[in-house]
Amino acid sequence: MSKLKITLKKSTIGRMKSHKATVEALGLRKVGSTVVHNDTPQIRGMVNKVTYLLEVEEA
Numbered sequence: 001m002s003k004l005k006i007t008l009k010k011s012t013i014g015r016m017k018s019h020k021a022t023v024e025a026l027g028l029r030k031v032g033s034t035v036v037h038n039d040t041p042q043i044r045g046m047v048n049k050v051t052y053l054l055e056v057e058e059a
Contacts, residue, residue, distance in 0.1 A: 002039040005059040006047060008032065019050050028054075 008028040012020045026046055027035040036059055037043045047056055 003036050003059040004039050004043060004047070005034060005036050005057045007034045007055045008053060009055045010053045012053065015053070019053070022046050022050050023053060 006026060006028065008023060008031055011031055012023050026037070026043075039058075047054060
């Protein structure tokens with residue numbers, strides 16, 4: 001199964017509560033933090049919701 005490397009590039013300050021919750025659920029805490037997740041439809045949906053805050057690459 002392929003992996004996604006997800007990095008938080010912008011702050012969540014002033015963002016909608018649901019977007020903050022999505023970033024938190026992905027496991028991202030601070031700007032610059034990176035996590036690796038399996039490439040599943042659920043993770044893709046979360047990433048698509050807050051794509052303007054993230055940088056995503058295939059890992």
